[in-house]
Amino acid sequence: MSRLKNAGYLWAALLTPAVALAMLYNDSLSRSLAAATGVKISPRFSGGEITRTADHGRYLTRMHRPVFDGLTGERDEGFIQVEWEPVMPLPGTLREELDIYGKGEKFLVVLNTIDGKVCYENAPRYVSGESRATPFRSGWAVRIGLKKEEGGRREDRPE
Amino acid sequence: MNTHRLLRAALLSLPMLALTAVLLSGGRIPPDLPHRLALAVTYAAFNFFFMLMLYTGKTDRWRAALYIPVAVLFAVSFMGHMLELFSAQPAVVDFMFREGTPLCPIVIPMTLIPAALTRTIIWPGTLTGSYASIASIFVIWLTGSLALGRGWCSWGCFFGGWDDAFSRVLPKPAFKAPAWLRNLPFAVLILFALLSAASLFPLYCALTCPVKSVTELPAGHFVNDALLFWVHLLTFFSLVIALPLLLKRRAQCAYFCPLGALQCGANHLTPFEVRVDTKTCSGCGTCVRNCPMLSITEETLAQGRSGLRCVKCGRCVDNCPGGAAHFHVKATGPGACKDTARLLFLYPAFLFMAAFGGTICVDALARLLLLASTGRMF
Numbered sequence: 001m002s003r004l005k006n007a008g009y010l011w012a013a014l015l016t017p018a019v020a021l022a023m024l025y026n027d028s029l030s031r032s033l034a035a036a037t038g039v040k041i042s043p044r045f046s047g048g049e050i051t052r053t054a055d056h057g058r059y060l061t062r063m064h065r066p067v068f069d070g071l072t073g074e075r076d077e078g079f080i081q082v083e084w085e086p087v088m089p090l091p092g093t094l095r096e097e098l099d100i101y102g103k104g105e106k107f108l109v110v111l112n113t114i115d116g117k118v119c120y121e122n123a124p125r126y127v128s129g130e131s132r133a134t135p136f137r138s139g140w141a142v143r144i145g146l147k148k149e150e151g152g153r154r155e156d157r158p159e
Numbered sequence: 160m161n162t163h164r165l166l167r168a169a170l171l172s173l174p175m176l177a178l179t180a181v182l183l184s185g186g187r188i189p190p191d192l193p194h195r196l197a198l199a200v201t202y203a204a205f206n207f208f209f210m211l212m213l214y215t216g217k218t219d220r221w222r223a224a225l226y227i228p229v230a231v232l233f234a235v236s237f238m239g240h241m242l243e244l245f246s247a248q249p250a251v252v253d254f255m256f257r258e259g260t261p262l263c264p265i266v267i268p269m270t271l272i273p274a275a276l277t278r279t280i281i282w283p284g285t286l287t288g289s290y291a292s293i294a295s296i297f298v299i300w301l302t303g304s305l306a307l308g309r310g311w312c313s314w315g316c317f318f319g320g321w322d323d324a325f326s327r328v329l330p331k332p333a334f335k336a337p338a339w340l341r342n343l344p345f346a347v348l349i350l351f352a353l354l355s356a357a358s359l360f361p362l363y364c365a366l367t368c369p370v371k372s373v374t375e376l377p378a379g380h381f382v383n384d385a386l387l388f389w390v391h392l393l394t395f396f397s398l399v400i401a402l403p404l405l406l407k408r409r410a411q412c413a414y415f416c417p418l419g420a421l422q423c424g425a426n427h428l429t430p431f432e433v434r435v436d437t438k439t440c441s442g443c444g445t446c447v448r449n450c451p452m453l454s455i456t457e458e459t460l461a462q463g464r465s466g467l468r469c470v471k472c473g474r475c476v477d478n479c480p481g482g483a484a485h486f487h488v489k490a491t492g493p494g495a496c497k498d499t500a501r502l503l504f505l506y507p508a509f510l511f512m513a514a515f516g517g518t519i520c521v522d523a524l525a526r527l528l529l530l531a532s533t534g535r536m537f
C-alpha cells in the first residue's frame with residue numbers, strides 16, 4: 001500500500017516539471033509530434049501537392065494535383081486547385097490553358113479578378129462546371145470541380 | 160493576518176514565481192513597451208492570485224478571478240491575430256483556403272478519425288511554426304489532458320470562462336434542467352465526429368460552435384455566410400449567456416461541448432481527482448447544488464466520488480462546510496493528506512493556466528495598449 005501511495009505521489013509530483021517542460025519546449029515538441037506522426041494538412045484544405053508552375057512574366061500560375069481524396073479511398077467528385085501569384089498587378093481577366101491529366105485535353109479557364117467569376121471554354125466532360133474562387137495570398141485561387149471519369153483510375157492521373 | 164500562514168504561502172509561491180517568469184516571458188524581455196507592460200501586469204496578477212490560493216486555502220474563487228479574464232482577453236488576442244492574418248487581403252478569403260488559420264482545441268475531436276484514417280488534418284492551418292499551429296495545440300491539449308484530465312475545462316480552455324462567469328451572476332437558479340441533458344455532449348461528440356469524418360470538414364466549428372461569436376466577428380469578415388453568423392450568435396446567447404444565467408451551471412460546457420465530453424475520458428489519465436470523505440460528509444448537498452458541471456450528484460456523493468464530468472474547479476471543495484470534499488491523488492488511499500494532494504494538484508494546474516492562458520493575456524493586453532496609443536491592434 002505504501003509503495004502504491006509513493007508511486008501516486010511521485011506521479012503527481014512529476015507533473016509539475018512535465019507541464020513546465022512541455023509548455024517551454026512546445027515548439028520543438030510540436031515539430032517532433034508532426035514528424036513522428038507524419039500527418040499533413042488535408043488536401044481538401046491545402047489543395048494537394050503542386051505539380052506544375054508556369055511563369056507568365058506578369059504572374060505565376062501554380063497547378064495542384066487533382067484531389068479526390070476521401071476518408072477511405074477516393075470520391076467520385078473532386079477538384080483541382082489553380083493559383084495565380086502576381087509579380088505585377090494582375091490583369092482584370094486571367095486566361096489560363098489547362099491540361100489536367102496531360103492527355104492533350106486542353107481547355108481554357110477564365111477568371112475575372114474583380115468579381116471572382118469563373119468560366120470555362122472547351123471544358124472536357126470530367127470538369128463538373130462547379131468552381132470556387134477566392135482571393136489567395138496576394139493573388140487568386142480557383143478550385144475547378146472534377147468528376148471521376150467512368151472507370152477512371154488514379155494511376156491514370158499524374159501525381 | 161496570520162503571519163505563519165502568510166510566510167508559508169510566500170515560500171510555497173517561490174517555485175511558481177520562478178516558473179511563471181520563464182514560461183510567460185519565454186526566457187526573454189520583450190523589446191517593446193506594450194509587451195513589457197503587459198508581461199509585468201500578467202505576471203503580477205497570476206502570482207498574486209496563486210499566493211491567495213495558498214494563503215486562504217480556497218481554490219475556485221481565485222481560479223475564476225483569472226480564468227474569466229483569460230476568456231475575455233482570448234477574444235481580443237484571437238481577433239487581433241485574425242485581423243493581422245487577413246490584413247493583407249482586400250476581401251474575405253474562403254475558409255477552405257485560409258492556410259495559417261489558428262487551430263481551436265474544440266476542433267480536435269473532429270480531426271481524430273480523419274487523422275487516424277488518412278493521416279491528414281482537416282483544418283486550414285499550418286502544422287508547425289505559426290501562431291496556434293496544429294501540432295502546437297495538440298501538444299498543449301495532450302499536456303493538459305495527461306496532467307489534469309478534464310481539469311482542462313477549468314484551468315486550460317480559454318472559452319470556459321464565459322459560461323463560468325455568467326453561471327455566477329444570479330444568487331439562485333431560475334429553474335432546473337432535466338438530468339438526461341447531461342449526456343447531450345456525448346451525443347454531440349459522436350454526431351459531429353462522424354459527420355466531420357464523413358465530410359472531411361470540421362462541421363461543429365462551421366455550423367454551431369457557440370463560442371465562435373466572440374472570436375470571429377464582425378460578420379462578413381470571417382464568417383462568409385450570413386445565416387451561419389446568426390446561428391453562431393444564437394448558440395452563443397442561449398448556451399453561453401442565457402442558460403448559464405438561469406441554471407447557474409456552465410451550460411455550454413455541461414450540455415454541449417464535444418471537447419468537454421472527450422475530456423471526461425481524460426479524467427482516467429490524470430492522477431488527480433476530487434473526492435468526498437463519506438465519514439465527515441453531513442449530506443447537506445451543498446456540493447451537489449453548487450457543482451457548475453452537474454458532475455457531483457446524490458449517487459456519486461454516496462460513493463465519495465465527484466463523477467466523470469468533474470473539471471476540478473474546486474468549487475465544491477471551497478464550499479463544503481465540513482471540509483469533506485477534497486482534492487485527492489489516486490492510489491494514495493483514503494487517509495492521505497488533503498492539503499498535500501491539493502498542493503500537488505495546484506502546481507501543475509496553475510502552471511498550465513499561467514503558461515497557456517497567461518501568454519494569451521500578455522498578447523491581448525499588449526494589443527489593447529497598442530490600440531489605445533496608436534489606434535492599431537498589430
Ligand code: SF4
Nearest residue numbers: 312316319412416419
Ligand atoms: S467544455 Fe468545452 S468550452 Fe467548456 S471548458 Fe471544456 S473544452 Fe472548453
Ligand code: SF4
Nearest residue numbers: 450469470472473475
Ligand atoms: S465536483 Fe467539485 S471540483 Fe468537480 S466540477 Fe463539480 S464543483 Fe468542480
